[in-house]
Amino acid sequence: MSSHFNYQINYGAATTAAPAPARVDPAAPLYASEDGVVASLSNNECIFQVKRSGETHVMTFQVLQALDQVREFRSLDEHVSRILATVPGLNVQRDDVARVLDSLIKRRLLVSDRSFLERAGAAVDREPAPLRAVFIRACDRPDQAAHLLASLADNERRHRANRHYVLIDDSTSRDAANRHRDLLREFARATGCKLTYIGSAERERLIEKLARAVPQAAAHLPALVGAGERGRFGGGRGWNLALLLSAGARAVLLDDDHRLPLRRLEDARDGLDPNPAGTATTRFYRNIENALGAGEEVDEDPFELHLAVAGHPLGAAVGRQRYAIDPQALRGLTLSRLDHLHGDAPVLATHHGAYGSSRSESGQWLYHLSAEDRAEFTRDRDSYLRNVEVGSIWYGYRQARATGVATFTPFALDNSVMLPCTNPLGRGEDALFSRVTELCHTGALMFELPVAVGHVQETQRRRSSVTLAAHTPRFNYFVADFIRTRLPEFSADDPAQRLGLLAAHLRDVAGASEQGRVRQLQEYLAYARADLIERLQGQYDNAPDAPIYWQADVRSIIEANGRSLITPGVPRLADWPENIDGAGCAERLRAETSELAGFFEAWPALWNYAREQGERLLGAV
Template sequence: MSEFNYQISYGAQPAKVPAQPRIDPTAPLYASEDGVVASLSNSECIFQVKRSGETHVMTFHVLQALDQAREFRTLDEHVSRILTTIPGLTAQRDDVMRVLDSLVKRRLLVADRDFLGRTTTAPAREPAPLRAVFIRACDRPDQVAHLLASLADYERRHRANRHYVLVDDSSSRDAANRHRDLLREFARSTGCKLTYIGAAERERLVEKLTRAVPKAAPVLPALLAGGERGRFGGGRGWNLALLLSAGARAILLDDDHRLPLRRLDDAREGLDPNPSALASTRFFRNIENALGAGEEVEDDPFELHLAAAGRPLGAVVGQRRYAIDPAALRGLTLSRLDHLYGDAPILATHHGAYGSSRSESGQWLYQLSAEDRAEFARDRDSYLRNVEMASIWYGYRQARASGVANFTPFALDNSVLLPCTNPLGRGEDALFSRVTELCHSGALMLELPVAVGHVQETQRKRSPATLAAHTPRFNYFVADFIRTRLPEFSAEQPAQRLDLLAAHLRDVAGASEQGRVRQLQEYLAYARADLIERLQAQYDGAPDAPIYWQADVRSIIEANGRSLITPGVPRLGDWPENIDDTGCAQRLRDETLELAGFYEAWPALWTCAREQGERLLGAV
């Protein structure tokens, strides 16, 4: 290996900083492999590549040069950085270049084309068939009518003749009857196969699964059918859809969704490799303007998602629509791109939403990009309208792959064991995403640069929750517990990983009352301090923002700061306002034990459902 002389001259005149190289847009980009270092002597070390396990002997001087080349840049840029960062090398440009050439030959500096080759290399894999399009509904027949009208228009246009399943969680008999009537009319107008699953059908399914998997009998009613009165239970319909589609793929819709899919005018082809890429948020004067914004997607929206869900990443980025531009790698390190490998399975696809916001609090609005912040707060009147998020567009301009996503997926590859989610409480989508990542390490969720219509039945007042102290719900508590507290599991099988998760949840429940209260206090302090830090960075970085924007950011920071200084009862967002410490400890124990029971029973239930296949759906 080439080597360069290395010395530090004390008392010498400051070295002249070399001029920055002119960037050649056609030159290849290189980034150094991530690795682990062990010392051999005072001057040499062993560098083990994390990705491949290969080992290389090098001097510490070469290791330092390798460390300065972590980001994808041209060789000339790397040389310039090394010369300006490591003292005493100003006059050794040729020697540094020889060292870098040697590192390229040893594949310790990876060229952009070689990295992109990793992302497109994948074995052929035929995805599972689509079982059905599942629609979660609950006491909103007017919303169901709008959705079915948009689906009827889709069927007339694309003649897809898909199977639709309405999973009805309505408590009102009138709403349930209206849903049945709407389905019958939809079937007459489209000729599509329809399945209705209401309370009676759920009970039959619970009985059937109880006979097939007796050990799951204690949890089945809560997992699929029952629930706490007055509490959101969207997870029950989700779990039903997962069982009824086990071994296949599925599409998920909510009753307040509407087709067509739309894309922003400045949406781009390709996949953005930057894991920190921000979504785009647009604001509109009213819901009608939001519903008409952007460009309608002409492709079959279901096929658009099914072209990715259930396929390896390599098969997707090999398409022109999702190809990664080498220039997009500039400035990124390989450690931030290690999720992009060709064989990574895409288990779910997601999209944005236009119309009503999908979030109940607007604290995320104060963490927008500078461009989106300018639109959000461009004048006082529009700002007061925008904080309620009644007519917005939220989504990505370019496709993006990641291990987790915060909203309900559109297409799911349920041919492998996907976990259940909590049948109760909001945030069931974020919890599902985090547990899926835990069960399938290295699997991906693909966000497409399109959005689905989302129109809630009534306009919601979100600003009170936005300006109050951050109080996450139970499902977010569990998702954050998995992200921050759980070790990396070694078990290969998803069922084993669910058992390990259940054991950790039982460990939380098994703490003393004081211990459970303390854990809740620590979690709320962490969540609020993290929000304060992020908002303070936004506030400091936007000195020219409108005064009303600054005032609200300060109000949110102060509300969360007060809760840190004088913490009250450690209540999570789902729990009653008048609960005390003992009540919080009791709720934490009960809900973690119940969730642990769901995860323990789920693999056997899912396997039973997969073995029955379409017969199970036909039986309800």
């Protein structure tokens, strides 16, 4: 245990004038205090245990109060001025406070920006797993796939990477499947790249092979990775199959409505933004053609750009100039908000924004834009009515960032450690995958690059009707929020064991009485809608000068969600039929949580077998 602090800050009647505010020196080093747990020793002293290191220190309560005032990264002069200005009845000189802060620095309770950045950049890089293939999920949209393959062919001619491409076809139309095969043959002739097509027949062969090798998972395989069902969105099936075929390696994941090149905004900048609350940038365009030409084309090979990060520790990325953290970017942040930025944290997935069509089915997120983006969103009534449908936008970040979870489909994946499966059915499979990955791999990161991929849907969608209605999440978001808000912290280190614990909790939900399941759905919907109301009310109150048509729509969304709280009705999730009753909702919750639990229980054995097979499994198609 450390020895006592010898400095005492005395409190009494204030006899001096309030100190002048400190001048902010942009060149001065910044300091922030460590987080810790406090236990009282006496009326005057306490034990402070540092959360990060476990070190303990004995100090007076007055020193502890000073430590609490310097939690944000700021210069020493700023910290001294804050303590003198905020602690009532303080009767000391600036030099006395400065000596206390100096003692805290020597005991490593005040961390400098340089020390923090050394911590974030300290990692031993390793040779990442090889890239297995670029996997493309396709489903009944050959025209979209044609655009994607044409852009990939252009990229191959430019960079001559000669990668392996695998098209996972979830089409229910025979004509669409035949067209996909023709497109792949044309792509192979144009590029010389290795191509693999996986349709319904190829899936059946893989399912039979996996079922023989892992018989305990056989009952789950048709739903987990099997062919598509007409009328039900099942993007998670192709996702799960790509994870098995790339087990033990790295992979890139594309959808058929994507297209290259990657693009960046003109004001994008190097470096990594350490602020976990950093917001994305949204820009709006008159039509899809204008959106597709927005920003600047990225000259580099898009795959190498992402693979330079995916599969490496964070420290290897921030150690390079492209993703270095500017010390001044730490200003105002506390160490507790930067816990995720440790150098040896593995980057398991990389993400990027999108230009063209929106990737969301609702536009409620538009009413949480920054003031700058809101001004463009609401520039005039005609453009506002066009923008609410979110059909022609650029969405992404100006600067790279690292987070524990992400919302949209990743680009590059490090599947050398077991990545979990996602729900094969329903939208929101990407958000669920991200949340379960965070659960399985504590401290691992998703890395967002300040670039965007083209995204062009087959038809323009009207989103305003969903936007203005009461917020009704889908089942996959229900599970993701259940993990985030209801699950305790797991102690197990093994990701397979953690996945099993998640399955047990889902079975616990399924095992509740019908009344209990209805109540859980009611509580969840009330939470989701009340949270939305609170956030929208804050936006409304902070934008008194926003156009009246924006204000009217915000009020409409608040009122729609408020009515659903007062008269909740049937606790239906968005995937379920509109005419379902309460008993039907309870049964759907039981069936779908049980099925998902079964997938999670079967997955580790499937993934381990696929890893042992390696390239042979993909070659067996």
